[in-house]
Amino acid sequence: MSIMDKITELETSIKKTDVLVDELALYLKELKIKTRLKEEKILKLKEEVTINVEKIDEIIENYHANT
Amino acid sequence: MPILKVEILGSQIEINYEVNEEEKLASLIENFKRRLSDFPHSERVSNYTIIFLAALKAEDQLAELKIVSDNNKYNLEKIDKQVVIIEKLNNEVVLLQDQLKELNLSNIYEKNINSNAVEAIEKLENMLEAIQRKIKNSIQ
Secondary structure (H helix, E strand, O other): OOHHHHHHHHHHHHHHHHHHHHHHHHHHHHHHHHHHHHHHHHHHHHHHHHHHHHHHHHHHHHHHHHO | OOEEEEEEOOEEEEEEOOHHHHHHHHHHHHHHHHHHHOOOOOOOOOHHHHHHHHHHHHHHHHHHHHHHHHHHHHHHHHHHHHHHHHHHHHHHHHHHHHHHHHHHHHHHHHHHHHHHHHHHHHHHHHHHHHHHHHHHHHHO
């Protein structure tokens, strides 16, 4: 195999790698977005839980006050 | 056929000759007279003796000329052999020059391939650097 054939083969391989890297980068970007959305959702849920815990505490406090 | 009358050592001699060889004959007679004049005339030495000595000297010169001629012949043969050798060498030189031309062409071809290969490798390096940048950017 001549050196130019080897270089052509290497170029093909690098182009395939380039396409694969593009796909992986896109996948990584999507993962980052999903992760960010999940983190936002978790923060929201945490806030709701905090509010609910406060409400429950208030209910328990009122209950003890009435008994 | 014309006749030339010549006087040699006091004797008259008649010689037949071809018309176109008159000058040559005259020149030969003059040469022979000069040869005879190399030997001093005296009453004690006969004409026959002078002619014999002149002939002997001529024989000696002929023998020397024969040696020179043989040497020339030997040298000519030697030169002929050398000419053959030189022709062979010339053919070899032409052959080598052709081979040198082919090698030069081949060398130019190889240089072009190498130059193209270097350019292609530089292009591949640029592609690889671009891929590395993409990976770094996607990780950040």
